[in-house]
Amino acid sequence: MEQIITRFPPSPTGYLHVGGARTAIFNWLYARHMQGKFVLRIEDTDAERSTQASVDAIFEALNWLGIDWDEGPYFQSQRFDIYRGYIQKLVDSGQAYYCTCSVEQIDAMRQKAMSTGAKPRYDGTCRDKGLTSPDNAVVRFKAPPTGTTVVEDVIKGNIVFQNDELDDFVICRSDGTPTYNFVVVVDDITMHINTIIRGDDHVMNTPKQILLYKALGSPLPTFGHVPMVLGNDRARLSKRHGAMSVTAYRDMGFLPDAMINYLVRLGWSHGDQEFFTRAELIEVFDLANIGRSAGVFDLEKLQALNAEHIMAASPGDLVAPLKPFMDKAGVDIEPGNYIDQVIETLQPRSKTLADMAAAALFYYVDDIVYDEKAAQKFLKAAALEPLRLLADKLGALADYTPSGLEDVFKAVMDETDLKLGKIAQPVRVALTGRTASPGIFEIIAIMGKDRVLPRLQKAIQFIEEGQD
Numbered sequence: 278m279e280q281i282i283t284r285f286p287p288s289p290t291g292y293l294h295v296g297g298a299r300t301a302i303f304n305w306l307y308a309r310h311m312q313g314k315f316v317l318r319i320e321d322t323d324a325e326r327s328t329q330a331s332v333d334a335i336f337e338a339l340n341w342l343g344i345d346w347d348e349g350p351y352f353q354s355q356r357f358d359i360y361r362g363y364i365q366k367l368v369d370s371g372q373a374y375y376c377t378c379s380v381e382q383i384d385a386m387r388q389k390a391m392s393t394g395a396k397p398r399y400d401g402t403c404r405d406k407g408l409t410s411p412d413n414a415v416v417r418f419k420a421p422p423t424g425t426t427v428v429e430d431v432i433k434g435n436i437v438f439q440n441d442e443l444d445d446f447v448i449c450r451s452d453g454t455p456t457y458n459f460v461v462v463v464d465d466i467t468m469h470i471n472t473i474i475r476g477d478d479h480v481m482n483t484p485k486q487i488l489l490y491k492a493l494g495s496p497l498p499t500f501g502h503v504p505m506v507l508g509n510d511r512a513r514l515s516k517r518h519g520a521m522s523v524t525a526y527r528d529m530g531f532l533p534d535a536m537i538n539y540l541v542r543l544g545w546s547h548g549d550q551e552f553f554t555r556a557e558l559i560e561v562f563d564l565a566n567i568g569r570s571a572g573v574f575d576l577e578k579l580q581a582l583n584a585e586h587i588m589a590a591s592p593g594d595l596v597a598p599l600k601p602f603m604d605k606a607g608v609d610i611e612p613g614n615y616i617d618q619v620i621e622t623l624q625p626r627s628k629t630l631a632d633m634a635a636a637a638l639f640y641y642v643d644d645i646v647y648d649e650k651a652a653q654k655f656l657k658a659a660a661l662e663p664l665r666l667l668a669d670k671l672g673a674l675a676d677y678t679p680s681g682l683e684d685v686f687k688a689v690m691d692e693t694d695l696k697l698g699k700i701a702q703p704v705r706v707a708l709t710g711r712t713a714s715p716g717i718f719e720i721i722a723i724m725g726k727d728r729v730l731p732r733l734q735k736a737i738q739f740i741e742e743g744q745d
C-alpha cells in the first residue's frame with residue numbers, strides 16, 4: 278500500500294485555536310498510526326493578514342502539544358514560481374484562459390444572472406478568445422459547464438455538486454498572485470499529500486479543487502471533512518464561549534496529553550473509552566470512527582480528563598510543566614527539594630497544574646498563614662494538649678518514618694484519649710493553614726522534622742496567645 282501522507286496547513290492570521298488543533302491532531306495521529314508522513318505548510322499568501330507572530334504562535338502551540346512534522350514547514354509565500362509554472366501549464370493545455378473583463382462587466386453579469394433568479398456567475402465572455410498574456414488580465418479555469426462533481430468524503434459520504442454552479446473561477450489575479458484554491462491543490466499535489474482531513478467549513482472549496490486535480494492529471498486524495506467544534510449553546514465555538522487559543526489551556530494548567538485526548542474524542546470514538554494515552558491513540562486512531570455530528574466543547578469534561586492524566590503521569594514528568602506555576606507563586610522548585618514526593622501527594626486531588634501549584638505552596642512557605650475559619654474551628658484550647666504532646670514526641674523521635682510517625686500518633690491518642698480525627702485536624706491546620714490537604718502522615722513524613730516542629734510550635738503559641 279502507498280505510504281499515507283497527511284498535512285496541516287494553517288493560515289497564520291492568529292493563534293492556533295482548538296478547532297485547528299483538532300484538525301492537526303487528526304492528521305498527525307493518522308500519519309503516525311499508518312507509519313506515514315505528516316507535512317506542515319504555512320498558508321501565508323494573504324500578505325496583509327499573515328504575521329510572523331502568528332507563525333511563531335502556531336509553532337509554539339504545536340510544540341507544546343508534541344505534534345511533530347516530518348516535512349516542512351513549507352511557506353506558500355516562497356512558492357510563487359511553482360504556482361506560476363502550473364498556471365502556465367493549464368493555459369498551455371487550453372484548460373485555463375486569460376480574461377480581460379472589467380470589474381464593471383463582471384458586475385453587470387452578476388446583476389443579470391441575479392435578475393433571472395440564477396446564481397451570479399462568469400458568463401464565459403473571454404473563454405474562447407484565445408488571449409495571450411495581456412496586461413491586467415486574470416487567468417480563469419475552464420470549468421465543465423454541465424455534469425456533476427462528486428466529493429467522496431470518508432466522513433460525510435458522497436456530496437454531489439452541480440458543475441453549472443462552479444463557473445470559470447479565477448486561479449490567478451491580475452497582479453499575478455495565484456488564488457487560494459489553486460495554490461492548495463498545487464501544494465497538495467507537489468507534496469504528494471494523499472489524505473486530507475479538514476474542517477467542513479472548507480467543503481465548498483473541494484469540488485473546485487477536484488476539478489483542478491483532474492485538469493492537472495493528478496490522482497485525487499482521500500477527503501474527509503470534520504464537523505466544526507461547537508460551544509455549549511451549540512453555536513460554532515467562538516471567543517464568547519471562553520478561551521480559543523490552545524496555549525491558553527497550557528497557561529491554565531492543562532497537560533498536552535489531556536488536551537490531545539480531549540480534542541480527539543471531540544469528533545472521534547473508540548467504543549466507550551474516554552481516557553487514552555498518546556501511545557494508545559497512535560495505536561487505535563482511524564478515519565472510520567470520526568463522527569458525523571459536531572462535538573461540543575465542555576470545559577468540565579476537559580478538566581476531568583486532565584485530572585486523570587495528572588493522576589496517570591509519573592511525578593517526575595510533572596515537575597517541568599508544574600514549574601512555571603510555582604515560579605509565578607514565587608517558589609523555585611529545584612529537583613531535590615522533595616518536589617516529586619510533593620507532586621505525588623497532590624496528584625489525586627488536582628484538576629489542573631494551577632490547582633496543584635496552589636495546593637503545593639504550604640510545603641514551601643516559611644511562614645504559614647492560617648485560613649481564618651480553619652484556625653477558629655481547630656486551633657483552640659482543646660488542641661493544646663495533643664499539639665504539645667505531638668511536638669514533644671516528634672522532637673524526640675529517632676525513627677522518622679511512616680511507621681515511626683504512626684506510633685507517635687497512637688501514643689498521643691492513648692495519652693489524650695482522643696480519636697485520630699480530633700488530633701489530625703488541628704495538626705493539619707498547623708502544618709498547612711487549611712482544613713483540606715493530602716494525608717496527615719504523608720505530609721509530616723515528607724516535610725520532615727525541621728519544617729514540622731516549628732509549625733507545631735507556632736500553632737501552640739497561636740492558641741496560647743488567643744487564650745490571654
Ligand code: GLU
Binds near residue numbers: 288475479
Ligand atoms: N489554510 C486553511 C485554514 O487554515 C486550511 C486549508 C485546507 O485544509 O485545505 O483553514
